[in-house]
Amino acid sequence: MATQRLGVIMNGVTGRMGLNQHLIRSIVAIRDQGGVVLANGDRVVPDPILVGRNADKIERLAKSWNVTRWTTDLDKALADKNDTIFFDAATTQARPGLLTKAINAGKHIYCEKPIATNLEEAVAVVKLANAKGVKHGTVQDKLFLPGLKKLKMLRDSGFFGRMLSVRGEFGYWVFEGDWQQAQRPSWNYRSEDGGGMILDMVCHWRYVLDNLFGEVESLTCLGTTDIPERWDEGGKKYKATADDSAYATFKLKGGVIAHMNMSWATRVYRDDLVTFQVDGTHGSAVAGLTECVIQARQGTPRPVWNPDEKRTHDFYADWQKVPDNAVYDNGFKEQWEMFIRHVCEDAPYRYTLLEGAKGVQLVECALQSWRERRWIDVPAISA
Structure with a gap:
């Protein structure tokens, strides 16, 4: 069976939830177990790139968890066609703008909630994601x-x-x-x-x-x-x-x-x-x-x-x-695996950005x- 790489842009993983639940206990754990097994037996191994504003902090974090890629340039990361998913766990206020930028760059979206601080911005993100045809999900841990x-x-x-x-x-x-x-x-x-x-x-x-x-x-x-x-x-x-x-x-x-x-x-x-x-x-x-x-x-x-x-x-x-x-x-890891299958083999997935908008x-x-x-x-x- 084949093994394929999945590039994941991870923004906001220096915070408590982003670091512990999403980077360490989900993406690193999935990587270290040999990836996610698809229905046909193939494996998908996530290859994260960490994005943050503080270069020293994000570099130390990457080295600590054997992540080879990191950057302070989000625009450059989004421009890389070899990375498929954009994940955000940074501040709620900045999230709609970041998701919009990532959707326009053609990335599939997975993010923490709330997906916005108000319903108007949340619905706008949902509509844009649907119009662009990207897959999307919201953490429902x-x-x-x-x-x-x-x-x-x-x-x-x-x-x-x-x-x-x-x-x-x-x-x-x-x-x-x-x-x-x-x-x-x-x-x-x-x-x-x-x-x-x-x-x-x-x-x-x-x-x-x-x-x-x-x-x-x-x-x-x-x-x-x-x-x-x-x-x-x-x-x-x-x-x-x-x-x-x-x-x-x-x-x-x-x-x-x-x-x-x-x-x-x-x-x-x-x-x-x-x-x-x-x-x-x-x-x-x-x-x-x-x-x-x-x-x-x-x-x-x-x-x-x-x-x-x-x-x-x-x-x-x-x-x-x-x-x-x-x-x-781990519940966060389990939902990450579900979303990866959704992206890679179109497996059913119900926890979309619309569900995040309902929360807002x-x-x-x-x-x-x-x-x-x-x-x-x-x-x-x-x-």
């Missing part, structure tokens, strides 16, 4: 988490019966940066730089809800800025202008009600940094990033409300762990709901 894969298996098996509700809890305490270094970059907390919890996370909830529980039909959302002042990477105090917590309720097609609490100003008292509880007429499940527990109606206890006596029943003991009956690869749309609806203090309907996107 949470669908590939073992915990959510188990939820999908439960749904497909009919375990829940009729699904009633989804309750999600996401977040953790992000240190302010004065007495202890913050775990997230300072731009996350400045709206003028594309920061904010709603922009960062509601685009995730769109594809999770749409794909697992029902398409989003309407929502209501409230955002807050709980920590008004933070300290940046240089130790300088700055005003936090973006929301760092948000609380949203979604009405889904089919009648399921979903609610998501999300906060960078909460301390974790749950099994994971994100958890989803799904309740149905026949059973319930709670999933985190990797684990999932279930309680069928036949195994449901019979609680009796009595505030006058100390509770002695262990409710956690009534749940059963879903076994790891499958081998779970839900962000705009959430911000509108917060601003106008009302429920907002979510119309179909024309792209």
Whole structure:
């Protein structure tokens, strides 16, 4: 069987997500395993070129992971006909312009989300990609988490019966940066730089809800800025202008009600940094990033409300762990492999830029709901 090279232009891989999930755990891992196997048995081996503004930093990064090609000249990289895919994980504000440039250069597009900070720019990118005939994809990483894969298996098996509700809890305490270094970059907390919890996370909830529980039909959302002042990477105090917590309720097609609490100003008292509880007429499940527990109606206890006596029943003991009956690869890597097959052999692929635009749309609806203090309907996107 033949082995073919696939040139991948990687922009924005000096950041946490771009470096760890996309370069190291996806492209380098795929390269080191011998590439992606196509349906006909051929192998496709990615050959990345790293693009960044800081020559010293990008060169050191390339050497660290045995990547032979790097550049600070994006235009020159895009002009090289030997590189097929353009990937971007840099700032959201710059993404529409970068994607537009890459599409016009004839590159297939794969990128992080949000794909834009507003729906108009997002839809324009989708339309341009379709008009130019390039293949395109948006990272939808949470669908590939073992915990959510188990939820999908439960749904497909009919375990829940009729699904009633989804309750999600996401977040953790992000240190302010004065007495202890913050775990997230300072731009996350400045709206003028594309920061904010709603922009960062509601685009995730769109594809999770749409794909697992029902398409989003309407929502209501409230955002807050709980920590008004933070300290940046240089130790300088700055005003936090973006929301760092948000609380949203979604009405889904089919009648399921979903609610998501999300906060960078909460301390974790749950099994994971994100958890989803799904309740149905026949059973319930709670999933985190990797684990999932279930309680069928036949195994449901019979609680009796009595505030006058100390509770002695262990409710956690009534749940059963879903076994790891499958081998779970890194979710980012798995989606990269799917996209590479889509590019190289036209394999089916549904997580396109349109799905990314839907995420941006839900962000705009959430911000509108917060601003106008009302429920907002979510119309179909024309792209």
